[in-house]
Amino acid sequence: MRATELAELAAFEAVARHRSFRRAGEERGVTASAVSHAVSSLEARVGIRLLNRTTRSVSPTDAGAMLLAQVSPAFGEIGSALDALNQYRDTPFGKVRINAPNSIAPFVFGPVMGRLIAANPKLELEIVATDRLVDIAAEGFDAGIRLGESLREGMTAVRIKPQLRFAVVGSPDYFERHPAPKVPADLKDHVCIRNIYPSGTAYSWEFSRAGKVVAFEPTGPLSLDDHELMVEAAKSGVALAYVWEDRARPHLQSGALVECLAPWCAPEDWLYLYYPARRHLSAGLRAVIEALRA
Incomplete structure (x- = not known):
């Protein structure tokens, strides 16, 4: 041929x-x-x-x-x-395409990209960060990142780091005007940002403590699909935000934001890298997995 x-x-x-x-x-x-x-x-x-x-x-x-x-x-x-x-090369060769939620991609790949590429100079890593739901097989990705191990049939999941946590945050000015909530039920008396996916579908603020799980549905005037925007809105004093703690940490350390309901914000489920079970696990993807697990 x-x-x-x-x-x-x-x-x-x-x-x-x-x-x-x-x-x-x-x-x-x-x-x-x-x-x-x-x-x-x-x-x-x-x-x-x-x-x-x-x-x-x-x-x-x-x-x-x-x-x-x-x-x-x-x-x-x-x-x-x-x-x-690849067994005859010093390092893996070729492209690895990975999809990850935009809201968590910096925390997953930020700490590992530099040393991963330095250790594998012939590896081409392509990361597409988006919070829309993606069919990785249909869209040509080698793997995806998501919370939780529950996946559709035909996928293999590998637990990776870090383990992330949500936090409810507001500005000092906001808490001067509103008493801080003590339990999730108190949020009904607060202005809260609605978290939405790019499709427009809203998702709940979820809390757990001592085995009790509580879901809260915000009804505030702001609906946002980007955690950076949520942090900025919270800093402005307009509302409380439910965001990844790592997104808010610099502002919590500077005092621009204050956390509440911390005892109810337990660590989230582990993050998992997943890929089609029938697909050959390339040396490049194997190197990525090893870096994300380390």
């Missing part, structure tokens, strides 16, 4: 797997138009349409689905074989 034919098959496999020319191009490091041209050349060469294309979606035809089922394992084996060459 000629190199151009193999490249066309690889482009088709990526598009059919991601159902997207753009995502396939990102994975392969080329433009979406280059991937589209490669797939069109393959279809012209075999004389069969392999993909259904609309302005909104891409999906394999029956012939394309059959071809995908046969070539995907082959490309997986090729990838594994190439990765096995």
Whole structure:
């Protein structure tokens, strides 16, 4: 098989797997138009349409689905074989793409990125930080980061550091005007920021103490999806914020913010790195996991 034919098959496999020319191009490091041209050349060469294309979606035809089922394992084996060459290198080689929530990515990767790249100079680490829900397999990520070990079927989870904690914070000026809450039920008498995902869905402020778990649903005038904005709003004295303690720590140390309900804000569940169980664990991803567990 000629190199151009193999490249066309690889482009088709990526598009059919991601159902997207753009995502396939990102994975392969080329433009979406280059991937589209490669797939069109393959279809012209075999004389069969392999993909259904609309302005909104891409999906394999029956012939394309059959071809995908046969070539995907082959490309997986090729990838594994190439990765096995890492045993003959001093350090891992290649790209590792990881998705992580924007709100916690700095605490996960900030302490390890420098020494990880220094120890593995041939490793290319790509981190996409977003709080939207991401299907890592569909979007071409090697792994993702999330709270808790509860994952959908077909994923492997590895516990990593750090263990994070939420805190309820407000400005000294706010607490001069409002008595600090003693228990979560007192929050109903306070102005509280609503925490939302990028989709607009709100999530509760959760507390626990002595085995008792309490959820509070804020109804304040502010709804934010960014913890930095929540910290700034709390510093302005307009409301209380429920944020990662590490986000607020510099302002707690400077006195710009004051924490309340500390006995109710127990450490969160552990963070986990997760990846498709069927996917070959590359030497690069293994190096990332080792760094995040250390």
